[in-house]
Amino acid sequence: xxxxxxxxxxxxxxxxxxxxxxxxxxxxxxxxxxxxxxxxxxxxxxxxxxxxxxxxxxxxxxxxxxxxxxxxxxxxxxxxxxxxxxxxxxxxxxxxxxxxxxxxxxxxxxxxxxxxxxxxxxxxxxxxxxxxxxxxxxxxxxxxxxxxxxxxxxxxxxxxxxxxxxxxxxxxxxxxxxxxxxxxxxxxxxxxxxxxxxxxxxxxxxxxxxxxxxxxxxxxxxxxxxxxxxxxxxxxxxxxxxxxxxxxxxxxxxxxxxxxxxxxxxxxxxxxxxxxxxxxxxxxxxxxxxxxxxxxxxxxx
Numbered sequence: 001x002x003x004x005x006x007x008x009x010x011x012x013x014x015x016x017x018x019x020x021x022x023x024x025x026x027x028x029x030x031x032x033x034x035x036x037x038x039x040x041x042x043x044x045x046x047x048x049x050x051x052x053x054x055x056x057x058x059x060x061x062x063x064x065x066x067x068x069x070x071x072x073x074x075x076x077x078x079x080x081x082x083x084x085x086x087x088x089x090x091x092x093x094x095x096x097x098x099x100x101x102x103x104x105x106x107x108x109x110x111x112x113x114x115x116x117x118x119x120x121x122x123x124x125x126x127x128x129x130x131x132x133x134x135x136x137x138x139x140x141x142x143x144x145x146x147x148x149x150x151x152x153x154x155x156x157x158x159x160x161x162x163x164x165x166x167x168x169x170x171x172x173x174x175x176x177x178x179x180x181x182x183x184x185x186x187x188x189x190x191x192x193x194x195x196x197x198x199x200x201x202x203x204x205x206x207x208x209x210x211x212x213x214x215x216x217x218x219x220x221x222x223x224x225x226x227x228x229x230x231x232x233x234x235x236x237x238x239x240x241x242x243x244x245x246x247x248x249x250x251x252x253x254x255x256x257x258x259x260x261x262x263x264x265x266x267x268x269x270x271x272x273x274x275x276x277x278x279x280x281x282x283x284x285x286x287x288x289x290x291x292x293x294x295x296x297x298x299x300x301x
Contacts, residue, residue: 010188137227147231195225223262
């Protein structure tokens with residue numbers, strides 16, 4: 001086993017890239033900007049939902065204009081309710097495995113996260129917190145990490161003052177190299193598919209670093225979990241993936257965005273649960289934000 005050396009800059013490419021959407025080619029930046037405009041509208045709707053909404057109950061502040069209803073109803077008291085989106089962090093986890101290099105999958109995922117970050121910055125003045133991580137299962141072993149291991153790497157965030165984590169354009173250059181290389185190599189290793197094997201690390205991070213009361217986890221992936229853990233090549237697949245989701249996300253609202261066709265629907269249901277949406281769906285954006293709103297509302301019921 002060699003020694004693994006951290007090299008986060010190896011996760012990014014220098015060249016500008018084009019992607020194919022339908023039958024058209026465009027730059028990753030153009031695709032991000034198109035998503036950004038769509039996200040702006042949806043985030044504005046989220047903010048509108050946050051505005052206080054009047055409801056009537058049998059206790060609270062008397063609403064004089066409803067007093068005449070006393071003989072028919074006891075709902076005479078007015079109460080304003082709102083959904084405080086500023087108390088929620090949206091956590092994105094991008095699949096950094098080698099298969100994400102095909103059919104522009106890693107580019108689409110990075111564009112989604114970049115567009116969300118720009119919209120949150122421009123529309124809400126960062127009222128909504130977000131964190132973006134890349135999931136990796138390096139194709140190497142190191143005794144210092146217990147043999148085969150998985151890792152989470154933060155690549156974008158509006159939490160704290162670390163400006164290097166707030167670069168909307170740099171994330172568009174993500175490739176499928178993991179943040180590690182062998183100490184005698186100049187190139188980063190590629191990654192297997194770690195998926196929810198990273199959840200213990202994520203929950204520890206949330207417990208120590210999360211600055212909001214609530215969180216929503218957005219998992220972006222092209223399919224099945226496939227990696228090894230430890231020094232004895234213990235495999236981690238869809239069955240284990242579903243078990244980890246149940247154990248670590250049962251009380252955390254989460255949605256999985258499927259990019260590509262690398263997993264069948266029944267397998268996706270077992271691994272990722274009911275709340276899934278595919279980026280190829282023409283209604284992808286409104287569906288995703290509809291899920292966000294339901295999750296926000298459930299946290300304040």
